[in-house]
Amino acid sequence: MAQEPAPDSDMAESRQWAIKKVAGGLMIAAAVLVILVTVLYDVRGEPYPPLTRRLNYVLCPIVAASGVFLLRTRRRLPIWLANSIPSIAAILICLPTSASQRVDELGPLLLTWPVAFAAAVLSARVAWITAGVAAVAFAVLAELSRGVDGLVLWIETAASLAVVCWMVVRVQNESLRLRGALARLARTDPLTGLVNRRGFDEALAREQARRRRGGPPSALLLVDIDHFKRVNDTWGHQAGDETLRLLGVLLDTSFRATDVVGRIGGEEFAVLLADFDPDEAAERAQALCDRVRTQASGWEHPITVSVGVGTSLKYAPTPAELMASADAALYAAKAAGRDRVWIEPAQAE
Incomplete structure (x- = not known):
């Protein structure tokens, strides 16, 4: 049919907004959560790996500052950089584990955030790549230091990441399909099928x-x-x-x-x-x-x-x-x- 396709400029702008605002918000939230947990360990006097503590205090301000930058910047992010943010975040989450050779129970929870972000905001391909990077980084950097217990935790984490990725991708695909259908209906004359x-x-x-x-x-x-x-x-x-x-x-x-x-x-x-x-x-x-x-x-x-x-x-x-x-x-x-x-x-x- 000789019809003009629905414009995608608004969608591109909305995607840029989501990438910057959602990613920035998640980075700030993750930094605050990690710092809060570290401080609580210190206040209660419970044992906490010294190298992990130091890395947390060094990395969290950098991550939070990056999140603030994303929230405030008006520049468009290159697509390669936007697609790289979730994988970089997954590696950063695993770095404290690499330093202390002790698998942190907070890591599996935080690793679901970049995977869910990639699936909801970027694309299914980027989401699965992020899930793979997170799973490999969690296994390699931890070096399975907890033996069988560490292997079990890694299996649970990898399975959780796969399930989260699959669920969010499915929901996002259905949402995009419905939004596309609604956009077409909003611009289509129901009697003739032409543009309204x-x-x-x-x-x-x-x-x-x-x-x-x-x-x-x-x-x-x-x-x-x-x-x-x-x-x-x-x-x-x-x-x-x-x-x-x-x-x-x-x-x-x-x-x-x-x-x-x-x-x-x-x-x-x-x-x-x-x-x-x-x-x-x-x-x-x-x-x-x-x-x-x-x-x-x-x-x-x-x-x-x-x-x-x-x-x-x-x-x-x-x-x-x-x-x-x-x-x-x-x-x-x-x-x-x-x-x-x-x-x-x-x-x-």
């Missing part, structure tokens, strides 16, 4: 941005069914809906996959043609008008259409300006007798 007014307005905004960057000219076609009220009044609204569906199919098959075809009102449709000058747009509009007249003559309720054409040849009009230009052309086509095309180039203010 919201989706078409977004396409116009993207086209304006492209034109401002020096892209080729574009054209907007407004297509209105002539005397559509007669169809509803004579044969009923069900006949009118069927006529709209048939016209939607005809429009959708009359243009390129890169063009945007939408239903923006009751019996009003719109087509956004990228890389079209006024003469080419007028030819396509006339071909459409002729095709509707010919094919619709065999429908149960024959129709004709009037087409108004607005263009952006000399400058990049705003969506409202381009729409107003095409609307004025459509009004002129109606006033001239309907079943015809009228073209009106957009003019700068």
Whole structure:
């Protein structure tokens, strides 16, 4: 179908926000938790490996400062750096174990955090890589210093990481699927399956941005069914809906996959043609008008259409300006007798 895909710029920005805010928050929380546990051991006078204590006091401020940086920075993180953060975090969590050669019971809990973060915010591939890095680091750096007991703890940790990763990946995939479905529904006309007014307005905004960057000219076609009220009044609204569906199919098959075809009102449709000058747009509009007249003559309720054409040849009009230009052309086509095309180039203010 000749429809414009849903934009992903907002999703990319949301992903960047999640990477920085969630990762920063988790890093600060982990640093605070480790420091708190270390201080509690010291206050209660319970034995705690000296090397682990020193590493905790050295690494935790660095981790917390990195978390604060992520929370406050406005720069976009390179994708390689974002994908590396969970694995780096897993290795940092295991470092105190490497120094003291004693498996810390807090490690398995903290290792689930970077795995869950990678699965929820980044991707399934990064999540499984993080889980593998965490499991290997926990085993190698600990050197299984606790013998059989250490091996059992490592097996429990690796299994927990795998289960957490699998569960979060499944939930995230389902969430993405549902969000994608909702986004498509929000931009789709339920009667014709074409882009609705919201989706078409977004396409116009993207086209304006492209034109401002020096892209080729574009054209907007407004297509209105002539005397559509007669169809509803004579044969009923069900006949009118069927006529709209048939016209939607005809429009959708009359243009390129890169063009945007939408239903923006009751019996009003719109087509956004990228890389079209006024003469080419007028030819396509006339071909459409002729095709509707010919094919619709065999429908149960024959129709004709009037087409108004607005263009952006000399400058990049705003969506409202381009729409107003095409609307004025459509009004002129109606006033001239309907079943015809009228073209009106957009003019700068």
